[in-house]
Amino acid sequence: MSNKFCLVLTHAKDNVDRATVAFVVANAALASDKETVVFLTVEGVHLSQVGYANDLHEPGFAPLKDLIAQFTGSGGQIWVCSPCFKKRKLEENKLVQGAILVGGAKLVEFLSDGAPCVSY
Amino acid sequence: MMKDSAIPSTSVISQNIIQDSTSTEELQDQLASLLSEQQESEQELELEDRKTGKLKESWQQIRNIPCHRCQKLYCGHEALLSIALGFKNTPYCLICLASGLNRSVSELMEQLSLYIQRHTCFRTVWMIASREEQIEDMLIPICIQSLLATEKSKIVMNTSNNSLRQSNDQSDSRRYPSTNQSESNSQFCQSQQSQSEQSQSQQSENLTQSCSSNRGNPMKTTPDSDLKEPADQLTTAIQSEVFDAGNMGCGNLVLALRLKLKSLPPGTLLTVIAQDPAAPQDLPAWCRMTGHRLLETQHPNYLIQRKD
Numbered sequence: 001m002s003n004k005f006c007l008v009l010t011h012a013k014d015n016v017d018r019a020t021v022a023f024v025v026a027n028a029a030l031a032s033d034k035e036t037v038v039f040l041t042v043e044g045v046h047l048s049q050v051g052y053a054n055d056l057h058e059p060g061f062a063p064l065k066d067l068i069a070q071f072t073g074s075g076g077q078i079w080v081c082s083p084c085f086k087k088r089k090l091e092e093n094k095l096v097q098g099a100i101l102v103g104g105a106k107l108v109e110f111l112s113d114g115a116p117c118v119s120y
Numbered sequence: 121m122m123k124d125s126a127i128p129s130t131s132v133i134s135q136n137i138i139q140d141s142t143s144t145e146e147l148q149d150q151l152a153s154l155l156s157e158q159q160e161s162e163q164e165l166e167l168e169d170r171k172t173g174k175l176k177e178s179w180q181q182i183r184n185i186p187c188h189r190c191q192k193l194y195c196g197h198e199a200l201l202s203i204a205l206g207f208k209n210t211p212y213c214l215i216c217l218a219s220g221l222n223r224s225v226s227e228l229m230e231q232l233s234l235y236i237q238r239h240t241c242f243r244t245v246w247m248i249a250s251r252e253e254q255i256e257d258m259l260i261p262i263c264i265q266s267l268l269a270t271e272k273s274k275i276v277m278n279t280s281n282n283s284l285r286q287s288n289d290q291s292d293s294r295r296y297p298s299t300n301q302s303e304s305n306s307q308f309c310q311s312q313q314s315q316s317e318q319s320q321s322q323q324s325e326n327l328t329q330s331c332s333s334n335r336g337n338p339m340k341t342t343p344d345s346d347l348k349e350p351a352d353q354l355t356t357a358i359q360s361e362v363f364d365a366g367n368m369g370c371g372n373l374v375l376a377l378r379l380k381l382k383s384l385p386p387g388t389l390l391t392v393i394a395q396d397p398a399a400p401q402d403l404p405a406w407c408r409m410t411g412h413r414l415l416e417t418q419h420p421n422y423l424i425q426r427k428d
Contacts, residue, residue: 082398083370092397103370103402109409 004115005034006107011120012046013056019047020058022120023067030074038071039107040099041081048080048099049090072098079106172241178208179245187213189220195263196249201232204242214267225271231360233259234389238415238425360389369396374406377424381412386428395420 007029009022022038029036046052047068056064072078078099085101092101111117182199186192194202194213202211218225236242237259250257260268363380365373373394381390394403400419407414407424416423 079401081370082396082402086369086397100401101398103373103396103398105370105374105402105406105409106398109405112409 002113002115003033003035004110004113005029005032005036006039006111006115006117007037008039008041008117008119009044009047010042012043012052014043016056016058016064018120019044019056020061020064020067022118023064023071024061025118026071026076027067027074030071030076035077036071037077037079037110039079039081039102041084045080045084045088045090048078048085048096049094050096051094068096072096168240172244175203175241176245176248178203179249182208182211185211187211187216189213189216196252197246197261197264200236200242200245200249201229204232204235214264225267229260229264229268359385359387360391362391362393365392365394365396367395369394369398370402373399374402377403377406378410381424381426384426386426388426389415390424390426392422392424393420394422 005026007022007026009019011018026036026038040048047064053063053065053068058064061067062070068078076098078096079102080095080099082101082103095101179196179200182202183196184193187194188207188210189212192213194211198214199211201214202217205217207217212220214225214229218228221228236246246259247257250261253261253263255262361384363377365376368376373396377392381388384390392403396402399422400417403422403424404414404417406412411427413425413427414422415425
């Protein structure tokens with residue numbers, strides 16, 4: 001069984017519910033001793049920017065910025081889709097702590113040993 | 121009824137036995153896999169040892185054979201360089217190799233030292249040569265430095281020798297931007313250029329005397345038609361190319377890289393220039409997956425050697 005866990009998140013402000021649940025599950029994976037990666041892609045790349053999640057709070061869940069801070073603070077990795085990032089003209093110097101820009105090859109390698117991947 | 125339920129049924133017992141045997145099988149599989157991995161790594165080491173042994177044997181055989189062209193004796197390092205270029209039976213000294221290939225000694229040495237550095241068996245025999253000659257082991261040992269110094273002093277003194285000057289200029293333009301070894305060569309060349317003619321000649325003489333080989337006077341430097349064969353071998357042995365990927369990223373970058381490497385012979389060194397900010401993550405991952413060797417990384421330059 002692979003010790004890795006990947007979550008692909010394609011939403012940000014356009015669907016705060018999905019974005020929030022993705023990080024809730026990501027924190028559950030971390031708590032289960034999994035090497036966890038949240039892959040931000042499509043609209044999800046906005047979440048890689050410092051301050052973007054400050055006002056995102058889905059009722060019934062913890063505020064998104066807290067969930068993200070909890071995730072990165074516990075060793076979770078945030079990978080940001082490079083072409084999606086460039087397309088939206090986001091800024092590299094505003095990446096949240098623990099976030100890195102990656103391309104397809106990095107994700108493919110991570111999933112190559114059969115790591116499970118959940119998409120939101 | 122009570123008695124019947126307290127005793128496990130035959131099917132339950134047999135199930136337990138099957139489960140136990142399954143876990144033993146798993147352990148045996150794991151053990152077999154570990155043993156196989158160990159065996160593979162031992163085989164790799166043995167193969168490397170065999171290659172080194174074979175190379176050392178070839179090297180020792182040509183140690184006392186004079187240069188096929190100028191009939192002068194050469195040092196152990198030059199013997200190894202001759203083998204690297206494919207001359208096992210008809211060895212040439214470095215100067216004859218360079219002139220035969222219509223290159224300067226420094227240019228040829230720059231490429232060959234990279235080749236030596238990348239191949240464990242050649243590196244090992246290179247060290248043996250240094251030990252036998254009782255000189256400090258370096259990629260450009262003192263005996264080779266003497267040849268480079270001789271060449272430099274000749275260039276300075278003979279300003280009319282345009283062909284050698286051009287050859288050196290080409291060497292500069294072809295130099296790898298990201299290899300430390302090349303930089304050290306470059307520094308060496310620069311330091312040589314900054315010295316006066318007199319001190320260069322003097323240094324050249326001193327270095328020649330300190331070399332343990334029995335070298336005579338420098339050879340003529342006109343191209344030799346007898347050495348057509350090694351030119352091809354040199355090209356295949358240490359071919360290098362540059363691939364400017366510009367802003368390509370993600371799937372485009374690795375797909376283009378795959379096609380580029382596919383078009384090159386095995387072992388070729390390719391300097392990839394990739395500006396994509398994800399390249400520092402992507403290219404190492406891609407190389408790990410595909411088996412191509414990532415030799416140096418200094419974003420945006422990546423030195424990749426095509427797998428065999």
